[in-house]
Amino acid sequence: MTGNARPNLGGLFNGSTPADRVSSIAGRLGPRLVSAPGTPSAENPTIEAPTVEQAADVTQQRTDHRAGWIDPIRVLELYFGALQAALDANREFVMGLAGVFVTRGTRFRDGLDSIRTRP
Amino acid sequence: MCDMRRVVAIANGKGGVGKTTLTAGLAGQVAAAGHRVLVVDTDPQGNLGRDLGYGSGDGNSLGLAITHGLPLDVIRGVRERLDVVPGGPSLWDVAPAFTSRGARGQTLPGLRPALERLRPAGTDADYDLVLIDTPPGEPILQDLVFASSDYLIIPTRSDEASLDGLVVVAQRFAAARAVNPDLTLLGVALFGVRAGSTRLITRVRSALQETLGGAAPVFSTSIRYLESAAVDMRSRGLLPHELAQIHREDKSQRINRLRQGVKVDTGDALLSRDSSAAGLAGDYSDLAREVLGSIRTRDDAARVEVAV
Numbered sequence: 068m069t070g071n072a073r074p075n076l077g078g079l080f081n082g083s084t085p086a087d088r089v090s091s092i093a094g095r096l097g098p099r100l101v102s103a104p105g106t107p108s109a110e111n112p113t114i115e116a117p118t119v120e121q122a123a124d125v126t127q128q129r130t131d132h133r134a135g136w137i138d139p140i141r142v143l144e145l146y147f148g149a150l151q152a153a154l155d156a157n158r159e160f161v162m163g164l165a166g167v168f169v170t171r172g173t174r175f176r177d178g179l180d181s182i183r184t185r186p
Numbered sequence: 187m188c189d190m191r192r193v194v195a196i197a198n199g200k201g202g203v204g205k206t207t208l209t210a211g212l213a214g215q216v217a218a219a220g221h222r223v224l225v226v227d228t229d230p231q232g233n234l235g236r237d238l239g240y241g242s243g244d245g246n247s248l249g250l251a252i253t254h255g256l257p258l259d260v261i262r263g264v265r266e267r268l269d270v271v272p273g274g275p276s277l278w279d280v281a282p283a284f285t286s287r288g289a290r291g292q293t294l295p296g297l298r299p300a301l302e303r304l305r306p307a308g309t310d311a312d313y314d315l316v317l318i319d320t321p322p323g324e325p326i327l328q329d330l331v332f333a334s335s336d337y338l339i340i341p342t343r344s345d346e347a348s349l350d351g352l353v354v355v356a357q358r359f360a361a362a363r364a365v366n367p368d369l370t371l372l373g374v375a376l377f378g379v380r381a382g383s384t385r386l387i388t389r390v391r392s393a394l395q396e397t398l399g400g401a402a403p404v405f406s407t408s409i410r411y412l413e414s415a416a417v418d419m420r421s422r423g424l425l426p427h428e429l430a431q432i433h434r435e436d437k438s439q440r441i442n443r444l445r446q447g448v449k450v451d452t453g454d455a456l457l458s459r460d461s462s463a464a465g466l467a468g469d470y471s472d473l474a475r476e477v478l479g480s481i482r483t484r485d486d487a488a489r490v491e492v493a494v
Contacts, residue, residue: 073349076356077399080371086360092329093365095284097255097293138459140440147444 192481193301193316194372195335199354201322204341204377207416208409209319210237214425215474217268221314222306224260227273228297228331229321235272239423240264243272250276251300252330253283258300262307265425269306273319281326298334322351325358332362337372337481341409344379344390352397371401372480375473376408381465403480407472415458415466430467433460 078084196209209225217223227234228248235242240261247259248271261270287294297318306313318331332338340355342348352374363369374394379387387408394404419429437460456463 073393073397074353075399076352076397077401079356079360080398080401082360082363084360086357086364088357088361090329090333090358090361090365091326092284092296092333093361095288095293096296096333096365097299138461140437140444143444144440147447151449 191313191316192337193318193335194337194339194477194481195318195320195331196339196341197320197328197331197355197358198340198342198348198351199322199358200342200348200351203322203343203348203351204409205322206233206319207237208339208341208375208377209317210234211409211426211470212474212477213268213315213317214238214265215427215470216315216478217265218427219474221267222309222311223268224271224301224304224306224313224316225264225268226271226297226301226316226318228277228327229273229319230275230277230324230327231321232272232274234270234319236420236423238264238268238270238425240270240272243274245272245274245276247271248273248277248300249280251295252280252297253287253294255295255299258304260304267306269313271304277321277324277327280330281324284326296333297330301334328355328358329362329365332359332369333365335366335369337370337484339372339477340374341377342374342394343377344386349397352394370484371398372477372484373403373405374398375405378411379408381410381412381462405473405476405480407469407476409469409473410466412458412462412466415463418456418458418463426463426470427467429456429458430460430463432456433458433463436460 079086196205196212198205206227206229209227213223213225225234225238226248227243227245230245232242232245243261247256250256251258258271261272264270284294301316304313318335320328320331338355338359340352342352359369359371376387376390376394379390391404391408398404415426415429418424419426422429424432433456436456
């Protein structure tokens with residue numbers, strides 16, 4: 068949209084340039100109903116347009132996109148997540164090691180017992 | 187608050203420029219601000235249901251209202267003060283009906299009579315704003331919408347291809363004024379630009395203003411591009427201000443989880459960041475204010491013309 072050759076569409080939008088086509092529904096619509104109460108009419112100049120003030124009421128506290136680059140809660144979550152993962156891995160390793168010692172110790176004792184009880 | 191409805195079409199001759207997302211976001215924002223809003227989905231794809239979270243429709247009622255003048259089925263209370271006439275695949279039948287009956291010299295009711303009969307439930311007041319989402323590649327449906335609208339908003343992206351869509355919609359707009367002389371271009375909304383790309387936005391806005399030749403403004407608020415927020419919103423049927431609200435609630439829940447040492451399940455986590463969602467919600471809020479302000483300015487100008 069930043070090129071040099073741009074059409075000027077102003078005339079088409081403000082009615083000074085005729086369209087090069089006819090509306091596909093021209094002549095095919097039935098007669099318009101009498102406008103229901105409250106529908107737009109140039110003869111009713113006293114009606115107020117929607118106010119913009121209420122829209123301001125729901126305006127979000129706008130945060131600069133770049134200001135929130137680092138999410139501190141996410142950093143904490145990652146930190147505690149990594150810590151938890153390290154602790155879990157440590158527990159697995161130590162428990163595994165303890166299991167090996169216990170198993171081997173039991174086998175060693177069983178071996179000694181079998182030697183002692185050999186006739 | 188206001189006894190007079192305005193019918194605003196959201197259209198562009200090109201697809202994928204944010205028509206449906208913009209329609210849903212604006213409607214939600216204006217309804218949240220206290221106005222009564224009706225959204226009409228004239229797209230046979232019926233994607234508005236995803237944005238607003240009401241699921242899918244068949245568009246049958248809308249199609250029959252256009253071709254036979256039958257009453258419209260309305261989904262009431264999609265949000266507070268927000269009703270929807272759903273679109274869907276049945277709208278593919280509208281164009282053939284117009285063509286065949288037009289060839290026999292018969293006329294069809296069109297969209298306007300059915301819309302004029304619709305009122306919000308539980309109140310004597312009328313809708314303040316009717317927003318109509320249009321399909322890009324259906325000339326007859328677009329022409330029907332233009333014949334029933336007071337204003338037009340054109341969403342566009344910053345790429346060159348979007349300009350082609352602008353030319354198409356300009357021709358259609360000019361042709362529609364033969365049927366509906368009151369149709370007015372309210373403005374062009376720049377959609378899907380990367381946050382912080384100020385130079386690009388300035389350049390594109392300047393190019394658009396030159397193209398429009400002063401016929402209407404380019405809204406000063408542009409809607410930023412946020413893929414993660416778009417995925418979050420469509421997958422959950424949330425509007426931008428609702429996503430921002432969920433982020434705020436989610437933040438306090440996450441802090442509590444950290445305090446209690448509860449493990450975080452990231453499977454269902456939001457993809458977007460809270461600051462991004464808040465920024466996006468702010469864009470829609472600003473644009474809604476601009477649109478309503480622009481309607482008021484145009485109405486004031488019309489009153490002066492009538493008085494003169």
